Amino acid sequence: MHDYQRDFLDLTLQRQVLRFGEFTLKSGRQSPYFFNLGRIDSGAALARLGEAYAAALVRAQLPVDMLFGPAYKGIALAAATAIALATGHGRDLPWAYNRKETKDHGEGGTLVGAPLAGRVLIVDDVMTAGTAVRESLALIRAHGATPAGVLIALDRQERGQGELSAAQEVARDHGIPVLAITGLDEVLAYAGERPELAAEHARLLAYRARYGTAR
Secondary structure (H helix, E strand, O other): OOHHHHHHHHHHHHOOOEEEEEEEOOOOOEEEEEEOHHHOOOHHHHHHHHHHHHHHHHHHOOOOOEEEEOOOHHHHHHHHHHHHHHHHHOOOOOEEEEEEEEEOOOOOEEEEEOOOOOEEEEEOOEOOOOHHHHHHHHHHHHOOOEEEEEEEEEEOOEOOOOOOOHHHHHHHHHOOOEEEEEEHHHHHHHHHHOHHHHHHHHHHHHHHHHHEOOO
């Protein structure tokens, strides 16, 4: 596990983004963990999160020309990532986001920020069904730009309706990489390193055995 991944998981536990227990997911599955980036609600926490996103992108060495944050959570995430790339890695990338509703006054339109152009990386929190990402891909292509990939915080690495996860389906259907700061594998490794999480580690292993994707 890389340092930025461990720091990210430290942050998610400190801010109760990552919680262990019994949670009913939208799919109806009973999950031993839950992940909610909405709990990143301070400037310092958002800065650390942006650094993790930036580190994951730099490590992947994926060529991108700009960032796009889908409304609503993706807006702050793309902004934080852009700042971290500029201040920590010397990469000053333009970024943009969309509105949920088209603005019919002022400058109008659905996009705010830099014009969509070149290789555009979508920055979002998690990918459940992949619907928001597919809408973003259509928007990027409609503006003549090229989707470069998707960067998310956590890949649950579990099957959807078929044998693939939502991330794997997007990668297969659209021919783009889906990157993540961490996945269930890293959560398992992290829990395995901490004696106080030994019980959670066992439950995570059982959950992956039941619902995990083939790797």
